[in-house]
Amino acid sequence: MTLKPRTVLSMEQALSLPYATLRMTHLGWRVIRIEAAPVAGGGLPGDPNRYIGSKIDGEDRRSYFLAPNVGKESIALNLKDPKAHAVLKRLIRELDVEIFCCNTLPGRYQSLGIDYDQLREARPDLIWAGISAMGPDYPNVPGYDPVIQALSGYMEITGDPNGPPMLSGVPITDLKAGDEVYAGVLLALAEKAETGKGQRIDVSMLQAAASWLITTLPLIDLGCETSEIGRAGNQHRKFVPTNAYPAKDGFVYIAIGSDGQWRKFTEIPKFHGLANEQRETNEGRTQDRDRLIADIAQETVKYPAAELVADLAKAGIAHSEINTVAQARAMKAVMDKLTATNLPGGQTLRLQPKAVDHAGTPTSFAYPPGYGANTQSLLSEAGFSDTETAALISNGVAYQGVKTE
DSSP states (O other): OOSOOOEEEEEOOTTHHHHHHHHHHHTTOEEEEEEEOOOTTOOSOSOGGGGSSSBSSSSSOBHHHHGGGTTEEEEEEOTTSHHHHHHHHHHHHHTTOOEEEEOSOGGGTTTTTOOHHHHTTTOTTOEEEEEESSOTTSTTOOOOHHHHHHHTTTGGGSSOTTSOOOOOSSOHHHHHHHHHHHHHHHHHHHHHHHHOOOEEEEEEHHHHHHTTOTTTGGGGGGTOOGGGGSOOTTSOSSSTTOEEEEETTEEEEEEOOSHHHHHHHHHSGGGGGGOOSGGGSHHHHHHTHHHHHHHHHHHHTTSOHHHHHHHHHHHTOEEEEOOOHHHHHHSHHHHTTEEEEEOTTSOEEEEEEOSSOOTTOOSBOOOOOOTTTTHHHHHHHTTOOHHHHHHHHHTTSEEOOOOOO
16 A cells, blocks of 8 residues: 555444444544543443453453454543533644544534534644534434435335335445545545545435435336335346246345346256246346246256256356355455454454455454543643643543553
8 A cells, every 4th residue: 555544533322333434443543432521320331332242351342343343442522511612623623634534414414523624723624524424504403324224215115115115224224434534535535635625524324325326316207116116035126037046955136137147047957947038038038037036946946056066167157155144254365364453461353354454454453442542641642741641631521441452
């Protein structure tokens, strides 16, 4: 990588923004999480995700929190206190922070002192990025991934056509929004290299999700059948007979993406009898969809999955057995790309791979910080004296958690 490492301050929680900044740590950048300082009579402090899942290291680093937050630092500030706003600006100036991110309600930006115009007072060329449910035009609309999946139509096009609407198996709108922040920041850095100016980036989870409705949303104005934009189960809406088919001992997914691939498929002796004149074209196969899928299933169920996979591989047909997550991880193409961190007891925890390889960037990352673990050291780095830091902590402006190595 020739791109120099940057410093990022991120007021983050949940998954969408921690995922975006995780991609920045994958580049070798410094990412400092800002979390709310404890308030009297309040609940658990900081990111709620800290307390989700099985206990790994104390109360505030449970299993659900680990993967998105490796390689980061943590500072706890009470941004409801105006005195913390000055601290935040000083951190931006003194730590050479080029990028500030947040994923709280836009209606709270000004009162927390994190609005773009407020923070660019500390650094005029600051790149500022925020994620919210529906963008700043809807400043008080909350949103989590499942709600956005429901709101954006995703649930209505996911699942069995005869069953209920269904969520995706991964938090797809969280991750999409995070990717948009990551891409937006990189684009802003490229533009800044030419203009010398920073910019504000607002990511609406709903808009980002709707941008992926590329195979369904445009069909509305074309007077399409409801079935073309509804739930299709494991079938492809357009390419027939792409589907998951039963084997004698499991399932095999078969993807037929062209008429040429259909001919290759029916040249396999097991499936020779499925060919007829109508089925030579995708249009004909679509008209005969239900009967064709039933006919294929009647054949595939006679054979072990391994035998079907061997035949399909030999014919050059895209296919797969239905892997568990553990089986997917065990594939060499995935296993060779895994990232890692070390648990406090020394055990290596294997993590998901980076989305894309970048030469010269790290693959092993520091264990996630405890809540507020780096508050004191970061304030010191920003030039606060021990006396000033002690006063900020004693007055509830900042909070020093348990230090981590």
